[in-house]
Amino acid sequence: GQQLNQSPQSMFIQEGEDVSMNCTSSSIFNTWLWYKQDPGEGPVLLIALYKAGELTSNGRLTAQFGITRKDSFLNISASIPSDVGIYFCAGRIDRTGGTSYGKLTFGQGTILTVHP
Amino acid sequence: NAGVMQNPRHLVRRRGQEARLRCSPMKGHSHVYWYRQLPEEGLKFMVYLQKENIIDESGMPKERFSAEFPKEGPSILRIQQVVRGDSAAYFCASSPPRATGYNEQFFGPGTRLTVL
Numbered sequence: 726g727q728q729l730n731q732s733p734q735s736m737f738i739q740e741g742e743d744v745s746m747n748c749t750s751s752s753i754f755n756t757w758l759w760y761k762q763d764p765g766e767g768p769v770l771l772i773a774l775y776k777a778g779e780l781t782s783n784g785r786l787t788a789q790f791g792i793t794r795k796d797s798f799l800n801i802s803a804s805i806p807s808d809v810g811i812y813f814c815a816g817r818i819d820r821t822g823g824t825s826y827g828k829l830t831f832g833q834g835t836i837l838t839v840h841p
Numbered sequence: 842n843a844g845v846m847q848n849p850r851h852l853v854r855r856r857g858q859e860a861r862l863r864c865s866p867m868k869g870h871s872h873v874y875w876y877r878q879l880p881e882e883g884l885k886f887m888v889y890l891q892k893e894n895i896i897d898e899s900g901m902p903k904e905r906f907s908a909e910f911p912k913e914g915p916s917i918l919r920i921q922q923v924v925r926g927d928s929a930a931y932f933c934a935s936s937p938p939r940a941t942g943y944n945e946q947f948f949g950p951g952t953r954l955t956v957l
Contacts, residue, residue: 731883758945767845767932767948768884813883828874828897829946831883 731814731832738804739840746812746835747798754816757790757797758829762811771812772799804839811836843868845935845949846915853955860920860927862952866935872896873916874934874946875908884932890916923956930954 731748738744748757756775760768772783774790774797781788787800797814815829846865854860866873872891876884889897890910901908905923910916920927930953934946 729883760948765950767934767950770945770947773945815884828886828889828900829876829884830886831876833883834881 729814729816729830729832731835733835734833735836735838737838737840740804740806742804744801744804744808744837745798746814747796748814748816748832749796750816750830751795752818753794754818754830755794756817757788758815758817759786759788759797759799760813760815762813762834764810768813801837804837806839806841809837809839845870845933845947847931847933847949847952849952850950851953851955853957854923855957856924857922860923860954860956862918862920862931862933862954864916864918864933864935864949866916866933867947869937870935870947871938872936872944873910874936875916875918876932876934878930878932878951880929887918920954923954925956928954928956 729748729750758773759771761771762768772781772788777790777794778792779790785802789798811834813834814832817827817829845867848863874889875887877887878884886900888901888908893912905921907919930951932948932951934948936946937944
């Protein structure tokens with residue numbers, strides 16, 4: 726089955742620094758998603774990407790859908806303490822008629838720690 | 842605007858007992874997905890259901906696990922004769938019907954199953 730390799734596994738940064746993490750896949754995905762998970766909670770959607778080459782921002786977060794459709798990255802600028810958590814990339818293949826549905830394949834996660 | 846609801850949030854079972862996990866999707870959502878997360882790992886897809894139909898169960902173990910999404914009431918993930926290896930966090934996600942465009946999955950808070 727499909728596998729997503731997410732790196733780095735963990736990051737320890739100072740407040741105010743920028744952060745970058747990425748995901749690579751051995752196969753093509755039609756949709757890339759980035760989620761954040763806080764301890765004891767479910768993942769929360771941060772950014773969704775639907776077209777190869779697409780660059781999308783959500784506040785201090787920026788994500789790109791790789792041209793080959795086999796990779797994506799997430800950048801966080803000017804990190805703050807509440808950015809602490811686990812960040813997951815996820816990919817989906819199924820996409821028919823402009824709608825999206827079907828199972829997500831998740832990366833292993835990047836644990837982000839922000840020191841004040 | 843209640844989100845995806847899961848109960849119980851924590852469930853403790855002894856080996857050989859049955860575990861029943863419930864998921865109520867967001868209002869207006871007719872697609873339900875179940876994922877399992879082992880400690881320090883990403884989420885793994887288990888099953889995708891619509892009302893009264895299993896669409897994709899490619900991630901479900903062949904034995905002891907079953908899922909349903911009846912016409913009325915929540916979706917149920919059932920694990921019979923639980924073993925210690927079933928201990929994990931089980932997340933439910935829901936999405937709107939396909940006809941409404943780009944529809945992403947929103948996750949519930951999860952049920953943490955501990956098998957003694």
